[in-house]
Amino acid sequence: MDYTDEVMSLPAQVLSSAPFELERGYRHIVFSGMGGSGVVGRIASEFLSVPVVLVDDYSLPEYVGKEDLLISISYSGNTEETISVTQMALERGMDVVAITSGGRLSSMVRKVVKVPGGLQPRAALGYMLTPVLETFIGREFRxxxxxxxxxxxxxxxxxxxxxxxxxxxxxxxxxxxxxxxxxxxxxxxxxxxxxxxxxxxxxxxxxxxxxxxxxxxxxxxxxxxxxxxxxxxxxxxxxxxxxxxxxxxxxxxxxxxxxxxxxxxxxxxxxxxxxxxxxxxxxxxxxxxxxxxxxxxxxxxxxx
Amino acid sequence: MDYTDEVMSLPAQVLSSAPFELERGYRHIVFSGMGGSGVVGRIASEFLSVPVVLVDDYSLPEYVGKEDLLISISYSGNTEETISVTQMALERGMDVVAITSGGRLSSMVRKVVKVPGGLQPRAALGYMLTPVLETFIGREFRxxxxxxxxxxxxxxxxxxxxxxxxxxxxxxxxxxxxxxxxxxxxxxxxxxxxxxxxxxxxxxxxxxxxxxxxxxxxxxxxxxxxxxxxxxxxxxxxxxxxxxxxxxxxxxxxxxxxxxxxxxxxxxxxxxxxxxxxxxxxxxxxxxxxxxxxxxxxxxxxxx
The missing domain is CATH 3.40.50.10490 (Glucose-6-phosphate isomerase like protein; domain 1)
Structure with missing residues (x-):
């Protein structure tokens, strides 16, 4: 696909995305992601009415644990920082949802929101952001x-x-x-x-x-x-x-x-x-x- | 005082500051502050091992309440945004600690960490930051x-x-x-x-x-x-x-x-x-x- 077409597929990405299920309530929703994938958590921190923790580095904060949910977002599934954070969350026994097109991340985590591959990560924001917003503020998302x-x-x-x-x-x-x-x-x-x-x-x-x-x-x-x-x-x-x-x-x-x-x-x-x-x-x-x-x-x- | 002397009083500010008492444990430590006063919360979010929420706008997030502590920082005590957030916290029945040299803030809140006045807020960082760090990570603060x-x-x-x-x-x-x-x-x-x-x-x-x-x-x-x-x-x-x-x-x-x-x-x-x-x-x-x-x-x- 031509890159302009990739970028202009944003409306279609929104239409083709769906929310995911949350297994229970959580104390914090922790987002791990960098760059084009990291912007999802930044937006979530402004739109969700629950406490959001943003991680755009190699490590989870100390206080994060089993009462919290990690949403790991890496379009490629191979982002070094996000893999490192996800590994830490799994070691702490946390629930993890991965949003990715594949890569290592998709094989580390049981619950994967699989998005179509082949795009530049920054041109795939609709695929990554829509499931998060629909899950947490579905009624506002028309x-x-x-x-x-x-x-x-x-x-x-x-x-x-x-x-x-x-x-x-x-x-x-x-x-x-x-x-x-x-x-x-x-x-x-x-x-x-x-x-x-x-x-x-x-x-x-x-x-x-x-x-x-x-x-x-x-x-x-x-x-x-x-x-x-x-x-x-x-x-x-x-x-x-x-x-x-x-x-x-x-x-x-x-x-x-x-x-x-x-x-x-x-x-x-x-x-x-x-x-x-x-x-x-x-x-x-x-x-x-x-x-x-x-x-x-x-x-x-x-x-x- | 000459402005260079104000800026160069940072070491003396650190020496003359003391920690404050926390009445109990809290779910989140919420910092409200703008500009030179807001940087205290930003630094705290990197140095404290407890969950920190930063507010640099007019409103408290919806999820913040009685289980959380608000630390309101305004050097002048009259920062519009910080006054607004503090008012909301008091209406929600939250514990509040104010760090200020005076102003409206000092009369709104029962627990005030009073800092010396007369400086530019950005030249008073030692007075505002030291009490926070000593309170939460005292042992590391030599x-x-x-x-x-x-x-x-x-x-x-x-x-x-x-x-x-x-x-x-x-x-x-x-x-x-x-x-x-x-x-x-x-x-x-x-x-x-x-x-x-x-x-x-x-x-x-x-x-x-x-x-x-x-x-x-x-x-x-x-x-x-x-x-x-x-x-x-x-x-x-x-x-x-x-x-x-x-x-x-x-x-x-x-x-x-x-x-x-x-x-x-x-x-x-x-x-x-x-x-x-x-x-x-x-x-x-x-x-x-x-x-x-x-x-x-x-x-x-x-x-x-």
Missing amino acids: KERVVEAMRSVEGRQEEIGGLAKEIVSGRLIPVIYGFSPFRAVAYRWKTQFNENAKIMAYSNYFPELNHNDTVPLKGTYRKEEFKFLVFWPPEDPRIGKRIEVTEQVTGSRFQRIEAISVDRVSRLFELIYYGDLLSLRVAHERKVDPRDVSVIEELKGRLL | KERVVEAMRSVEGRQEEIGGLAKEIVSGRLIPVIYGFSPFRAVAYRWKTQFNENAKIMAYSNYFPELNHNDTVPLKGTYRKEEFKFLVFWPPEDPRIGKRIEVTEQVTGSRFQRIEAISVDRVSRLFELIYYGDLLSLRVAHERKVDPRDVSVIEELKGRLL
């Missing part, structure tokens, strides 16, 4: 609406193309400002700019950024080399006010990325998909291959 | 060693000055790479560059950054405008290997910031103090006032 929201993004190609051209012609560094419950989406955009478009990018979120980024937004050098983007509108009017006042007091203009859909799960996927398509367009403008992450493959090879 | 580690940083002014000159003369944007248990310290450096030196800065951490930043480290534009810094050495040799291999496969050089002390709490303060002094020197080189955050004061005024 698939038809979610897909409709993503279709509306496909109709905004001109807007997306204009933004991509502006970023590439100015050699700009995107900085994406999010807010709850879309902090992880801002981070997802950063990683998609990094891996699809091969450019530096950073994310941050309100209101915390009013306690750090705000000062250099007024006083820094090189400000004109960044492109500041912000999701819009926020649910909380206090955050909306903060965004506007931050622009005023620092003399900045943040480009608003408007989410059109109404419910939060639709917005979530709408914003994810917008970032996916934008990062693809930036890659095309730069004439780099958005699929290629050979540098990471090389790194993994040298770590062995 | 004050004489911690202070000795900070004194050794004061002896490295030439190295720090050289680095500051390099950053300012090249108008470079620092990117600080950390790793567990010093991810929050990398974030602390970012915020200190932002508020003391008034320059953009970003932080990230191994191994997660091998799943995002690594690709643009090879393919991006504007790479020469950044200064990549990494703490050294990591405890985990797998992280050390990742740092070296990342440099090799991307053709990058990360400036190592060496921590000389041996135990982790000493290293923690050594690295924090190094970043504090470096950000001060960058401010002096840029001829900006490191104490001044009038833009944030203006923002707060307009939010009322």
Whole structure:
């Protein structure tokens, strides 16, 4: 499959995914995952109403044990860090659910949510995220609406193309400002700019950024080399006010990325998909291959 | 007090602080705090062996309640977000400990760890962090060693000055790479560059950054405008290997910031103090006032 088709299969991934069964209640839901697979846990921590613990390293926290569930997510099933964490969980006698297309992970764990293989992990987010959200917040997850929201993004190609051209012609560094419950989406955009478009990018979120980024937004050098983007509108009017006042007091203009859909799960996927398509367009403008992450493959090879 | 003296009072702050009493055991330790006060919870989440929940927004998560302890940290005692979270905790009947120099927070909460006032919040980290670490990991907290580690940083002014000159003369944007248990310290450096030196800065951490930043480290534009810094050495040799291999496969050089002390709490303060002094020197080189955050004061005024 062509990489653009991979990325644009996100709506179909949502439609073809299903929830899984939980055997019992748990104290914490622990997510292990890195990069494109790790973003699932980050999103879950904002959308689930149960305590979520995120692990994006080699080890489980000491306090995690049998009363907790580990959801191990590795698209390839061979991510070194996730294998290490899963091994620790099994040694502690924990229940584990693996979400993977295969690899070592699928043979370590009894309960596997098997997802189709052959994609780049970051283009398989729908397969990995949908089962988690449907399992934990199924009633809020209205698939038809979610897909409709993503279709509306496909109709905004001109807007997306204009933004991509502006970023590439100015050699700009995107900085994406999010807010709850879309902090992880801002981070997802950063990683998609990094891996699809091969450019530096950073994310941050309100209101915390009013306690750090705000000062250099007024006083820094090189400000004109960044492109500041912000999701819009926020649910909380206090955050909306903060965004506007931050622009005023620092003399900045943040480009608003408007989410059109109404419910939060639709917005979530709408914003994810917008970032996916934008990062693809930036890659095309730069004439780099958005699929290629050979540098990471090389790194993994040298770590062995 | 001169601002440099404020910043350099960190060792004295550690010496003059004491632990507080916990009335009972808790399910989660919840930290509420923003910016310079919020970094305490971030560090706690890496150093405590109990489950930590971080709140840097207006609301407590739904699942937090009477079985949990809220530690509310606001140096001024008037941080809007922290007041809001504390109010919610009190309404839920939770135990609350406030760490503050005064303000509204000190009158809302029965149990207050009172810290000396008159400093910039980001220059009062020792007062806010030490009680937390001593309470929860007292045995690992060897004050004489911690202070000795900070004194050794004061002896490295030439190295720090050289680095500051390099950053300012090249108008470079620092990117600080950390790793567990010093991810929050990398974030602390970012915020200190932002508020003391008034320059953009970003932080990230191994191994997660091998799943995002690594690709643009090879393919991006504007790479020469950044200064990549990494703490050294990591405890985990797998992280050390990742740092070296990342440099090799991307053709990058990360400036190592060496921590000389041996135990982790000493290293923690050594690295924090190094970043504090470096950000001060960058401010002096840029001829900006490191104490001044009038833009944030203006923002707060307009939010009322």
